[in-house]
Amino acid sequence: MSAEGDIVRFEDVSMRYGRGPDVLRDLSFALPKGSFHFITGPSGAGKSSLLKLIYLAASASRGRVEVFGQDARQVRTKDIPAVRRRIGVVFQDLLLLDHLSAFDNAALPLRIAGFKAADYRADVAELLSWVGLGDRMGAMPPTLAGGEKQRLAIARAVVARPEILLADEPSGNVDYDMALRIFRLFVELNRLGTTVIIATHDQDLVARSGRPVLHLEHGRLTHLPPPPGEGP
């Protein structure tokens, strides 16, 4: 059963794509509400796949995934959007809409959540400035530099102050200073109550942050997080 305060819980979770081999095997862990974790591991270890299970874009082939205290398998199809709106995701391949300006891309979650433009205009502009896109707000993604696109994807993920933030390799295309700046943004968000989970190869950042790490190798968890139940 889900412990009070665990916002994400995996119990003996395995996962595979179609009829392929298991890319995640027997994962068990729990992330308390308001925690801040890194997921590390070599390329192909299953980091992105693990995040997909959390934002309900894939389902476990065995075991039980719980998000917001609900069994992922029990969430009805029509309730998935509501769950997704509580989760912000920085996708590894960004998934920006090329025909929308940076500003429109960043504002997208707020529009979907039904907010009025007048209410969030200033917030979006401020956030974009914060990630260094203040003078590129009207630009379309194909005209942005690689690191600029990545920062835009981060802005979009955090703009609606989600309860869970999943970031998949959010600093692969930015320099170290910018990576630190982004990390500070995540820390700030975490301080306001968001549970943060970051998949990354940036060992430096992981080491300096002093945050707990879930390390995957070939789909298996090799470093365990601190025992669950010590939520905020």
Next chain:
Amino acid sequence: MSAEGDIVRFEDVSMRYGRGPDVLRDLSFALPKGSFHFITGPSGAGKSSLLKLIYLAASASRGRVEVFGQDARQVRTKDIPAVRRRIGVVFQDLLLLDHLSAFDNAALPLRIAGFKAADYRADVAELLSWVGLGDRMGAMPPTLAGGEKQRLAIARAVVARPEILLADEPSGNVDYDMALRIFRLFVELNRLGTTVIIATHDQDLVARSGRPVLHLEHGRLTHLPPPPGEGP
């Protein structure tokens, strides 16, 4: 005039997109044939733009760019493909073809150069194994992990043993061990005669490599490369 042995030469080069501001300003440098350089600089400094000038996907708004001893401006449109076939590029956004298998993607430059499948089959398979994709050769890019896609893009860039290799952030999505492995691949290629130019944020790699660095800030060169003319 172009010094003997300089494979890339910039003379007071500025560049901009459309009617936008200059993204590169007054760049002057020369890269000897067979050299190995890094290009560093914060996000948006103009690294990718500089590489575009070399593979003729953009042209300078002022100044003179020379590639293979020819003025880029003088290359006739119909001769561009021939120049491009001598250059391998790892694009920052990878540009893999989603409907082709990893193997087909990697073999693409060889097919375009007119080689017969029988002649390169084994080489492509060996290269893919080398970058750790030995068991994913039949997979389509959308089913590859982020780092796997990046390694595939690298394999495609080097497969035809180009005279110049341009790699734009080639290790943003791979772990440190894999980044080193890729670096060794580039070194190997360089030893065989390829001029290598890598744009990256990975300060660690740059520092450990001991190779010369072109550092860009706001489109200006701040570290100069060693004086030209010491090529192989």
Next chain:
Amino acid sequence: MSAAFDPVTWRPAPFLPARDARDPALLFVVAVLCFLACLTALGVIAADRAAGGWASQLTGEATVIVRARGGETPDAAAARAAEALAGVSGVTEARALEREQAYELIRPWIGDTTDLDDLPVPRLVAVTLDASTPATAPALTQALRAAGVDASVDDHSVWIKDIRRAADLVRWTGALVFLLIAGAAGAVVVFATRAGLAARREVVEVLHLAGAEDGYIARLFQFRFAYIAAVSGAIGAAGAAALGAVLRLLGGGEGITPALPIAWMDLLAVLPCPLLAAAVAAVAARTTAAGLIRAMR
């Protein structure tokens, strides 16, 4: 460039690329097929009217040939026949024709003659029938026999059968062609919509992953493609109506119009076209979007 961007004046852009709404391929294909469908519809209406016109012209009248008998003069016999026929229900008017008119018709058979009185030239009675309840040939024959007149009735029934058959042929062929083209237009709307939507897969994906409700996404596409189909349907319909109007004007009394008489009111028949196209596109877009979303979960 971005220098011109001011967040204060920013208005949300449509989630679907505006240029898609001007997608020339979709617009053109749907417009052409709607044009052809409307044109066929106009043609069918006109052909139907033409056929109806021929038939009613023929059913509206009959000719009776009266032969003088037993000393009666031909003219007297014709007058008596006309009188008898006028009394039959379903006859509006019966009028004995002049001797010369009757002679004209049989002249080839007897050659030029100056002395008409010498000849037993039959007389003709032109009968105008009631349009709604025309008298039948047997009824006319019956009345003539009752009046003791030797006459034969020609109600054009042989002709009418042929005309009716030709009219039915035109009507059915037209309807078939119309159904074919309208079906093609509908199918093109469906497929073009599906193709257009498949190209916007990434919009569906991003919105879906960002937590947009399925109905919200489906509605975006539904309105967009309904709008495109309505616009191209309207273009096609307007084109067909314009061509119809040109034909109407060009062929005032002769030319194409007598064969295909188009009335100004007929042009209104193209009105449902944009609506139908929009409805088909809306349903196609909705179901396709729903399918894409299902595949993504």
Next chain:
Amino acid sequence: MSAAFDPVTWRPAPFLPARDARDPALLFVVAVLCFLACLTALGVIAADRAAGGWASQLTGEATVIVRARGGETPDAAAARAAEALAGVSGVTEARALEREQAYELIRPWIGDTTDLDDLPVPRLVAVTLDASTPATAPALTQALRAAGVDASVDDHSVWIKDIRRAADLVRWTGALVFLLIAGAAGAVVVFATRAGLAARREVVEVLHLAGAEDGYIARLFQFRFAYIAAVSGAIGAAGAAALGAVLRLLGGGEGITPALPIAWMDLLAVLPCPLLAAAVAAVAARTTAAGLIRAMR
């Protein structure tokens, strides 16, 4: 999965996604329009034949009404007329009809009579004309006058004018509709090809950046889309030919076929359709690809 992948048996995959070649939207739209175009072509051919048939039936014969004069018996006059007419160049055969046949034609005018000999019943001569160089009515009249026969010639010229006009109307309308549909089909091929190619922009980009020659890229698209158009053109043409064959079989002697007489050979008229569609698509694909490449440089 990748476990099944063996580099030794690997064969290069086509640069353009194979599923594009089965793009249902493009296939269907082109097939439908080719079907309609071919069907119209068949219809025009058949209508042309029908009209030609009516006209040649009428132009192939003439009727001469012979009136006895100056003591000659009607039969003798008719025989003399037939003889005179047979000598006219452009006449294949001239045959005097029996008295009864002539009487049948004028019976309505004179009523039932048992004593035919009492009546000055004219005689008829049926003239069969040479199909290629038919004798004209004036030539026949001339010959009859020369032979001193009192006769009138009916060469159906009134009817022929009407028939010719109707035939021309059918022919021109058909040709217009055909041109419209064929034009629409061609334009659809062009636009569908452009739309399909725009969706493959990234293939053009990657090949271009990898150093593929412009002609090489253009050719990929050219062959691909020509192939698609040829296949759908063939499907449409086959459908039209099949429908034509069904109509041919259904309406053996009557039904639709007399009005639209389709010959088996006519079905061959659909053959150029796939070729034309392929040619149009090839040119469209080539120019579009070239345009995309130019925009990329």
